[in-house]
Amino acid sequence: MDETIGHSNYDSVIEVSNKLFKLVSNKLGVNTAYIARKENEQIKIVNAFNEKETILSKDAEIDYYESSCKKVFESDQEYTTVENLMTNPTTQDQVASREWHVRGFMGVKLKSMNGDIFGTLCVMDYAEKHFSEEDVEFLKTIAEVLSYIIELDETFADIELLSVPIIPIRSGLAILALQGNINKSRGKKILEDTLNYALDQRINYFVIDLSQIKYSDTNFAVLLHSLISALRLMGVKVMLSGVPVQLAHEHLIRDQLVKLDVAYVKTIEAALMKIGYVLKDVSADKE
Known part of the structure; x- marks a missing residue:
């Protein structure tokens, strides 16, 4: 089984673990607590806490065979304890003993609910430690909470990647209604799917609505510029609607938008009317 965490920013688990690590450190009397994941032959630190001296930092990477996590991953048990890494024959030559x-x-x-291994939750200290059964159960409980949060993060990441809201209006006309936060991975998905859709459906006009955007990533300016430029190269006429005030205030976005030769309107309805497509009030006909 590939013991590698899936692709996600893990924003929630980082936020939650920041609050739990201090509790773990105090309860177990350890200097360092961290979450690690295995990526190919590397261990990457998702998040870390150091009470006093820094042993590990967030985003640090360690060779898998050099890491203490290897013992946890390969154990038949749900947990692994070592009183002294420096004297244990299986760990004394690893980086935690040799250098730290x-x-x-x-x-x-x-673990996920179906038993797949996400990674490890570990604690370490410069002093020898004899962890009691109560200590083990405590850390296992914290791990269950974090496992649940990680699974939620991955679920939301999958939903975001699948969410490219293209609305067909009629032949040659479609709306791309962007919503929520758009990070780098979701931006790539939006770019690819929109261009493929424009090509497959022979789109002549694309209205890109930004009214529901929650801008939080500097890559968004680059995405918007790349998307509009690519559509124009394909012969698609692009119109932007509903540019939020907070988006217009961002100088990176503003500078990119100024460079683009596109029409701007307040609403989707205004964009459609500008193209020559009139929305009909069905309720008026019924009266």
Whole structure:
């Protein structure tokens, strides 16, 4: 089984673990607590907490075979404890012992509801540590909470990647109604799907509505510029509607928009009317 966490920003698990790590450190009397994941032959630190001296930092990467997490991943049990990494024959040559001089260690597996391994939740300290059964159960409980949060993060990431809201209006005309936060991975999905749709459906006009955007990523300016430029190269006429005030105030976005030769309107309805497509009031006909 590939013991690798899926692709997600893990914003929620980082936020939650920031609050839990201090509790873990105090309860177990350890300097460092961290979440790690396995990516190919590397261990990447998703998040870390150090009470006093810094042993590990967020986003650090360690060779899998050099890491203490290897023992946790390959154990038949849900957890692994080592009183002294520096004297244990299976860990004394690893980086935590050789370079960091860490002794006390405990790690538990982070698992999804179907049993797949996300990664590990580990603690370590410079002093020898004898962890009790109560300590083990405590860390396992924290791991269950974090596993649930990680799974939610991955679910939301999958939903975002699948969410490219293209609305066909009629032959040659469609609306791209962008909503929520757009990070780099979702932006790539939007760019690819929109261009493919424009090509497959022979779109002549694309209205890109930004009224529901929650801008939080500097890559959005680049995405918007790339998307509009590519559509124009394909012969598609682009119109932007509903540019939010907060978006217009961002200098990166504003500078990119100024460079583009596109029409701007307040609403989708105004965009359609400008193209020559009139929305009909069905209720008026019924009267």
